[in-house]
Amino acid sequence: MGASESKLTFKEDVFRLAREDNISADSQWWAQFYQLPESSDDVFALWSPADVRNLTQSSASSPSSTQGLPQKNLETLIYVCVARLEQLQIKRCYADPHHPIAQEVLNCVRILTRLLPYIFETDRLHEWERRFFWEPRKPTQVWDKKHNRPGEYFDGLNPAKKFADEDDSNAEIGAPLGEQLIDLLVQYLFLAGFTLPKRLDSESLPDLNISFHIWNSGIGCRQSVGMTRENERNAVEVIRLLLSLFSRQLYLPPQIVAEIDVRSLSHMTAKPDRQVALSVICSLLNTVLKYNPASWRVPVELTAEGDSKAKLANLSLDLLLVLLMYPDQKGEQNAYRKSLGRLHRVEDFQFIQQGLTTVLMQPISGMSSYIPGQQKQVPWAPEMLILFWELLQVNKRFRSFIIETDRAHDFVVLVLFYAMSAKDQPPKQGIVRMCVLILQTMSVEPAFGSRLNKAFVGHDSLPSVLRITNFHGSYADFLITSIHTLMTTTQGRLESIYPALLAIVNNIAPYVRDMQRATSSKLMDLFISMSSPTFLLEKEPNHQLLMQLLQAMDAILEHQAAANRRFVEVVFRCRKRFKALRDFTVEGAVAELDRLAQERKDRGETGAASGIRSPTARQGSIDSVRSPVSARSPHLGNVPEHEAFAIGDDDDDEDADVNGLSSSTSFTAPLSASTSVVDEAVPLQSRSMTERARGKQPVGQGNFSRSTSRNTSTSSLPALITQPTSASQTSTNSFRPTPEWLDTWLPHLQLYGISKVIQDEHFRSSQDTAAVPTTTTEHPVLTASPRVQAFQWTSLSLGWYLGLLWGLVYSSDVAANRGINGIWTGTSIKLFGVLSSGGGGISLRSPRGAVDAVGDAIASRIGSLSFNSSQTTREV
Template sequence: MGASDSKLAFKEDIFRLAGEEAIAIDSSWWLRFIQLPETAEDVQTLWSPNDLRDLTLNTPSERPSSHTQTAPKKNAETLIYRTVSRLHALQTKRVFDDPLTPIAPEVLNCVRILTRLLPYIYEADYLSDWEDQFFWQPRRPVSYPDPKSDSRRIYVDGLSGAAVPEEKKNSNLGPPLGEQLIDILTKYLFFPGICLPAKKDANGVPELKPIYTVWQSGIGAQRGAAMTKDNEKNAVEVLRLLLVLAGRSLYFAPGVVAEKDIKPLTYLATQADRAVVLNTICSLLNTALKYNQNPWSFPIDLGAATKDSKQPLVTCCLQFLLVLITYPVPGNGANEFRKALGRLHRAEDFQFIVEGLRQILMQPTTGMLRLTTTAPPIIPETLALFWELLQCNKRFRSYLIDTERARDFIVLVLFYAIDGKDDPAKQSVVRTCVFILQTLSVEEKFGPKLNALFTAQDTLPSVLQIPNFHGSYADFLIGHIHALLTSSNRGLESLHPALLAVINNIAPYVQGLQRATSTMLMHVFVSFSQPAFLLANESNHLLLFSLLDAMNAILEHQYDENRRFVDAVVKGRKRFEALRDFTVEGAEAEIDRMTRERKDIGESAAGRATSHESARDATSPRTTSLDMVPEDSAFAIGDEDDEDDEGDGESNLPSHDTSTRASMSNDALEDALPLQSRSMSEKARGKQPVGLANFSRSTSRNTSHTSLASLIRLQTRQSLQPFTPDYQWLHTWSPHLPLHTILQLLEEEEDGGRARPSKTPAAGNAVSSTLPAAPSQHAGMRSSGTAPALEVKVQTFRWTSAALGWYLSLLWGRVYAADTARIWAGTNVRLFNVVAQQSRISLSSPKGAVDAVGDTIARRIGGLSLRSPLTSREV
């Protein structure tokens, strides 16, 4: 179709589809749509959105409402029947006079037509009943006007074109058309001359029979199928149509998508032949994991798809694999693809998976020649695949931890989390990384592995290095969790429960926490225990509960091995005692005072609102803002005569934000220092133990340290529906704060533990002698050991409908963003708001484009809460 005349003629054929009422199904004219186009671009450009929507409307007037069910034009039905019929015929019989004629051009044109048309059928709510009947009910005869009589109708089999007697017009002719189409397409994935190299029989004629074999060597195959570049391009188009069939999910709202029956996926996940399931999952997995776009460690331009012919195939394989294994079958049915992934058990298969994942994830962090720092565009999908493997395959989790490769992946996952924490377009990647850490931390053997010394920091990218760091993997992990908790990006606030869950899960096993790490944990406690923070949000106290549980776990299970942490707890005695005295009666007085101040400040702000900017910053009278709660109030944590080394009521936590460095005052700089370093000269700080001295010096160089409480101020000030605390709400949780273990420790320290010498620590682990008695003197506290005798509380990941809605939105957002063919562009996608995010989405350059959409959806569903701990979806 290179000539303009042929394209004009083809366009006239498209107009005829919408102009004539019902063209006979046996007309040879239909073959023009299958035989004339030469490229996918021909079909994409010549079939405009208006042409396709004309086909979906049976009435030429206005579009029906979603409540008015109708059917598309008869020609749309016939076009679908003819393309599916041709796909089946090309697969089962010789349709050309010359048997050596390749079938690939017509197969691809049929695939392209359906790929172009189906999204416009899915977007039309008024076609939902017709869609279910046409594709997913047993196939019945199709009626057409009889050309010989105006009053009669003729009935034919839509696939074969054979006439059907009128008395059998209501009979079933075969399985649903949608099921037959899926069977045809899955066979084409393994069909010689299409996705596999052509194979000829003894007479030199191409064979017409699928060969179920794995595309690439790896899991399930020692040798690959030797696919050519044409085979890879064909596989991309077939996989793309399968994604379009499964893309019915794009046209549901995120709140209900997890509960909808996506019939193409249900059929694939439950009814596909075993040979199809095993060969498909191995082919997709091996193709993705063997991908190395940078074999010589030269990360030139990792984002340009045109420079790497394999990238489109790898992207489609990863996306279709994730769509298959994450689909929740209605009625708790078994997903055969997920089961197959969960049944992998050979060590060599796990080694192949680990090396493949590591090769992809490490590409932006290594290289002999660094010409770009752009990460591979398939990183989000690769991280999602890693998370799915951890969830559905217990043996893989055990292998990863037993071989100590989990520590390598901790570093890789933290790289993507820290690298993206301040980028709104990467929030979904950060979320995936945090949930990976939470899933790993649930394993009992994971925590003890973190006690190994971390010595490779000098080889890490600068974004991941902690200045003057020394300690274990546990210190490294908690240090970066602290950075995520104190990030200035408000989009990460919904991740705080999951981040604290990671600390909670590893707390019973960590040993030898460094002083800087202990200080970080105390800083978080100080911010979470502020009355202003606790009263600012209905669920903020859950964060404090989680953190206290983690601190208790350290003291109860590894008391003797974490003397620096014990020292930090003892020095924060007054803060714990003030939290204990956080009474309901006093809180009522505090709430009344806050209400009066909100009213006064609200009236004052209204009087000053002379511009749009001041109006936007004014605080609502109902908003609970932490700015309105002075730290010297009756319920500030700590007394005015606190010791200097315990700091003020609000501890500022270190962060990576440097945007306001020049505007910080001397007081703010003093607040930014660790609690133990306040009121000390620079010389005195230099005499502290190495870890704390270095921490103090590095902190003093960066004066823009955002406290967690200040982030909550911003969150509360901008809240659309502010929370108003009351007595009943406070009484439900304040008497149940898990302070017993810590208060017992402090009581024994005050009653005589101060005079008892502490156990001699290992070299380089010097602690103060003003510590409580030996661990044996404290009931409920254990010293060392990697298998705590006390019960260990684990916060696991449980899939809820809202969480799954976010996750499916993320996956399909990546599919949408990677769509260089613009398949779904212009259709009414409901899974995420494309129009509102248009400034962030570039369809011509879709790298990471829809990550921000996933962030919007996560905020829309309210994030994930500690109220419903998550558990893995395991096979």
């Protein structure tokens, strides 16, 4: 809209909509709304949030029977836009066949995109929305202001069609309006001259027939249709309206979002025409996978905002994921998930793998910026990770293609890169969770664990966030060390996924060979932290993490002991730690905590002695349990290593301390450098035991009982602690450890295999004190089928997953459309919280319920389970 006068006139007519209700539907006055605006900015600027919200309120002049409904003008405006979209597409309403239809189509699309979020956010309108959009269409009417009575009934999409008979007022005159709108929009995605190149018919007139041609070459198509920039911009506008229609999920709480039937998504995904579904999914998928950021010689952040190809790729990915992730409530199969699951050609999988890698590799390759050395992430890289996870879940052939080849190594590195890059950024903790669950999904396949034994020769070329000092070893060493880093340097921010991290170790443990000494020390490091009285007595379910870790260690020794001599050596050197765990008693542990608290009090650390936590400490940090009181940076490079087992120490003297770890790295010893050396002959938690308790201890080194349960599952959310506490306050919650509680899990720890290895090593050392036997190349036979710990979906975890996706969609829209031009900017979103940052940007904050939901869901669904495809594939 050019002149200021025309904009003022248009704005005055927008005001009139709210001020003067029940404007006649057959008036030509309505046409200006889809004829005058010239850009999306015009529509979003002239329809302010206040203007739209005024339309959602009941008119003061409306009769009492219509109170609680939106103004009639809102219904009429929606009817006008949908009717015009239908006329322009189907009825060839222009006398001049060469008249461009794009501008009017786009304005109708923009108005509806603006209106829908404000309808969804208003709880009072939910019942009206259901009837107006999703029940079969019936005649409507406006109030006859001249005679102060209800007007005659008419067809909302065709006001000229009247219904004089009162009985016709309840007749069904068409399909639900929402379904008609979705069908129209899908057809507009394949309309020649709008989203596809112009075509001429036999009479040299524009061909307006719908042709469901796939946009780009790739899956299902060998030749692109050749979309112009105008076609791409038009497709972007249509996809924005589809996302606006589907965003009903944004205005549902995370606890129930997966359980609510969103009619727009149900109609789109449940029973579409097969040809339509294939054309839509192939067009979206090919557009996403063919986009190559490296081919553009401008920074990625500029292309994402200003380039039509980048915008189309981003929004195509968002729409594709929203369709794929919808769990239909009526048991109908999601046609898009079904289509994705049926892909089977190797060339298709290669095309998918190349497209995923191209985008995910951008920050590693450093090809996305003019500035030398500056690495930029493609804005929709997190959504590409979601797409990768969806493909792993829904298509077992693709999962085998990735895992049973060396491509699995590349994706392990890529997924860990995004996890490590986001682990210290609170707004991105959802990305870390997703990355961990991707790795868990991959780890349930036996071939994955076996292929991780390949030597990692390209480690030195990795970005700094991934590099490990003096690293040498296999991909398994790299993965386990990275897991250790995620658990020990995040100060408890990731406590809800500690079970998932340990599940990955459990799943690969039976297949890991030739584990390096540094990696072995990492596992022992976690064991010492988790078996300490401080940790075990803090929260009731904390022992379940210890049980998971012991299962992994036992699996290594049961299946690959001969191929992991370094790990066996580390276990033998820490044998007193395992005996201390076997001799663990509640009263002895409490006495030990009292002694530590008293020593801190004697040093003047009154806060710690009285159980008061540091305000800067985060509850749930393994790192804080194992850290000295003195301040240090919580990074892997600063984590104290066991003296004989530090990274790069493989060539250290073999005569290092074999009686256990040094006192400087003892995590159950007093946390002070000046503490006197304690008697290593008595386990720490046994030092204050009563004579009665001591009498119950078995005689002899390594006398452990066999586990009576080998299928322990993590059934509740573990919470890790920050500082040791006194006996008078061993927990900040209502949990009080008792001997009866201890008996429920201590006898069932999987310590038999570890005890057997320690006994064998003790015998060997007594027979030959010269050296520990060298690594053997013998391939041991697996004595039993390894159990895996697979992730299973619940409504709570799916609610978190949908919140993560919609948070990314929302952030992408805000980044591309500043101010009030965002689709959902300023609306009352319930799925997550939106916080404004000091720099004018936004950050997303999940509601407390969402955080609890994903934590509980992840912890409760991880156990010792036999893997099959249904355990990682959501049934939809």
